[in-house]
Amino acid sequence: MNFHLPIASNFAPTVDHILICLLVISSAMMLLVFGLLWTFMVKYRAGSPIDRGAIAERTWRVEVAWTTATFFVFIGLFYWGADVYLDEYQPPPGTMKISVVGKRWMWKIEYPGGQREIDELHVPVGRKVQLVMTSEDVIHDFAIPAFRVRHDVLPGRYETIWFIADVPGTYDLYCTRLCGAEHSRMRGTVVAMQPADYQRWLEQNGSSGTLVAAGQDLFISLGCSGCHNGGGTVRAPSLYGVYGSPVPLSDGTTVMADEGYLRDSILYPKKQVVASFVPVMPSFDGKISDADLEKLIAYIKSLGAETSQ
Amino acid sequence: MSSTVIDRREIAESYLGEKFTLRSWLLTTDHKRIAVLFLITITGFFFVGGIAAAFMRWNLLVPEGMLRSDETYNRLFTMHGVIMVWFFLVPSIPVTLGNFCIPLMIGARDLAFPKINLMSWYLFVTGGIIELYAMFVGGVDVGWTFYPTLSTNYSNGFILLSVLGVFMSGFSSIATGLNFIVTIHTLRAPGMTWTRLPVFIWSHYSVSVLYVLATPVLAMTLALLFFERLFGVGPFDPQLGGDLILFQHLFWFYSHPAVYIMILPGFGVISEIIPCFSHKRLFGYEFVVWASIAIAVISFFVWGHHMFVSGQSLYASVVFSLMSYAVAVPSAIKVFNWVGTMHKGFIRFDAPMLYAIGFIGLFTSGGLTGLWLACLAADVHLSQTYFVVAHFHYVMVGGMVSAFFGGLHFWWPKITGRLYPEMWGRAAALIIFIGFNMTFAPQYILGYTGMPRRYASYPPKFQVLNVMSSAGASVLALGYLLPLFYLPWSLFRGPRATANPWDATGLEWQTSSPPPTTNFYATPVVTWEPYDYKPPERLEQRDYHG
């Protein structure tokens, strides 16, 4: 049984202090209410012959007393919570910015050096990290319980959270805003590393960026993402994991999606139509240079590689 | 004490026996019969929602999900949420116990607009049928909050029909609220001044204001959502320059007052039961009344506390947090006053009282964890987790459903003319209390350790607590099933009830059980203060059976 939650960021201890304080106050009030209930239930049960004396008619003194008491306790709690909250959601200067894009049902992370990841976030310990987050489709919510941070991720807006990871380790990362069928699969891991390890990790993952990144830009600017990313009104086959896998065609045959198939599908989309899809995609023959085509194919291949991780 | 002494009369002279045809029930304008119609309907919805919950808890027994289908799970919790919120909790006490008791308690012969009352039921049933059709035939998988753009562009469920069903049930609420307000203003019996109204009436008055003023905002929000879903163009589409957070503001502008729509009638019921079974005047009547009104007013200004992590302005969050603490004060006042009422009382432990005590305990727990969620920094960690699920189930189910059952047992003799089996009533109250805590207490811990809501599958580390919760749910289900058997049984085999089996002081107990169609044989004249309980002459050996 694991009731313990790691305390792994600059906010975690403070938030836990607030929670402990709330727990103490709540327990005290529960004890008071339950204690009184129990006492009265025993002492003043109908059969009890106890002398009840005169019943208080004037009650406003007591009323005002307990109203004021609760009110002041509440104000204190409010102030503390608000103070920390404003800290949490107002990033200080000098943060390291990491871009996060939510998309049904994955998190796409991109680092300042161009490195990309899916569903995994690597951060250095002891540095101010700011996540700049947006969504490609519906509202998601990016939450790292071990860091006690969370924020909604909305399409068409950029929201940020920031934190300083304190303890190296691997922590859970969740989407906590219902985003459709596989909402509960939209989770990943956060890896907090010592700065030296982090540098090494960046270098090892730095090279694969260029071609794929350019391809992704093209994928968006040519409008491919409008249909192939599962959004929009037009239905088009998903390209995730398509590279290297068999594709059923509308004429009943199956082809292996290699580079040649991808190229043909971009240039002459009506030649081999995927089963159960309407051939609405325009031809890109003559509208796209070979260099760009190569970048696009590299990007689509990387989609295959990412899911097979 | 009473000006109208009623003999024991046979059932044929009561509202139940006026006619027995189905037609006489379906076209009735008698508030008591409409209350019974509503009672049957919402019981049906309660069990539909409950079965969905049972499947959810069953699914969560294993990390990968017993159902093996995320889509099905999403549909189940949407069904559970939509049905329980709009087709059980929001109408529950007002349309049944409120509908039945309000005219009786103020000495009126019916509600102000009996036909509108019947129309309210038909709207509710039509909305409910549409909703069930959408749920069972098409499936709706976006959660009861219908957030765009999931609901407008991405989901392939029957969103349009589902929204239509909720829309219609909303107008049922508006009709009921309007009717109650006018009734309480215009149809009080001679001598029934505002300060002599039972707290039950005051609670329903507050609720009715919320019904009338909050529900239309939801109606418009859903209408706009309907438009956007239908045509793909609308104010919540960020690609056109619309705003997703705007939807959330409008939605919660209704749905936070709706939380008080759900709980305020419960406060009313408890404020009747506790003095009756403590045989003592309600402690601090004026404070309890003003607390109801304060809750109704402040509840309109706290909606933003559902949106602390949504991207609304930080300063708006700060103000909403402060207001949320402010609305907690009157709720605390009520709890203290109920406990104060029991001080120096003559407490009996009949089933309604057990439910009421259970209510105080569970509501206090739910209310206190509300303070956690109103605290901004704590909310960032806890919102969207099982902590929130546990919190509002403590208030809504532990609180509201306990109050509903308490009230149902309390007024059962009045509604049916029969006494329910007391031992079974007490057993069910106890089982519900225990089962409830077994189900939802583990969810507080689950939430703190980070398990998100609405997850069809979850990391294995959460399994132990989930299994505990599901085991508790089976106990809870047993508790809810018991009344389904012994209450109908009592209709035929229960001993006949006297006009006032509990020695209560409300006007509704001054007429026969069940009451005649016109409620009173002569218009009552009220000359006494509310909760006019005198110390009993005999402390024990009460004979309920007259």
Added chain:
Amino acid sequence: MAEPAQLPGSALTVPQEFQYSSLFHQGEAAIAGIWLFMAQECLFFGALFLTWIYCRYWNIAGFDAGSAETQVWIGSINTGILLTSSFAYASALLFIRAGGERGMTILLGVAAFLGIAFLCLKGYEWHLDFDDHTWVLDPDFKVKGALQGGAKLFWSFYWFGTVLHAAHLTVGIGLVAYVIERARRGHFSAAYHTPVEVIGIYWSFVDIVWIILWPFIYLIGRAP
């Protein structure tokens, strides 16, 4: 259930429901009920206007580009028509309070007729709008380029708001027809005309909604 109640100064009996002590009592409750219903309607349309204003705030140029395509002359004539109809209705009430049943019936007829005239003009306007490619799903939508999103939002509100208002007006015309029918049967007098008052309040409300819609649709976007 209904006990017949004798009206003062009239041979006519109208149904008084049994939960009221008098017909006057019943009338008071009805008036209270309709005002509460109006409160509900205010919040209902209030949410629409709030949404409208808010979306406009973030897309002023797009909304104005959309608003420029509206038929301001039809909208303005319609405003005049509705205001006149409310005037007619209010005058009808003055008549019946003084016992003038015939005058009331005629004026109610005028109010209903003006309501129908409004709907006819509105229908013609919708026809023009549709031909003008301002229907939001029109593939050849009138406003193009960067302002299209805002303009589409504006026209979503236009279609939504005007259809909703027209639906309310249609219900209103039906209710006025019902009152005219009852007046023709001689149900109303100076002593009893509660339904006329109740429906009059609704009629004026529909008018007020239009008075807000008119600037929202036609005027704000044209302001210099």
